[in-house]
Amino acid sequence: MTIDYQLSILSYLVQCPKESIQYIERLEESIFDLVEDKITIQLLKKYYKKYFRPQPDSIFKENLQ
Numbered sequence: 001m002t003i004d005y006q007l008s009i010l011s012y013l014v015q016c017p018k019e020s021i022q023y024i025e026r027l028e029e030s031i032f033d034l035v036e037d038k039i040t041i042q043l044l045k046k047y048y049k050k051y052f053r054p055q056p057d058s059i060f061k062e063n064l065q
Contacts, residue, residue: 006032010040017052024048 009027013020024045029038 001031001033003033006034006037010037010044013041013044017048021048021052 013024013027024041025048027041029041032038032041
């Protein structure tokens, strides 16, 4: 995979956080060649895990009422 394509993947993950949740968990840092990109994907995974956790159904039901 080219460096430009890897950068495009990371750019998408950062720019579209809600859409990229499904992809961030499946990506492995080994697909990236640059150390900076590997660190970035690690940080993104930690960020998504902390701030974009799926909410339980009960919270959704309370918000609807």
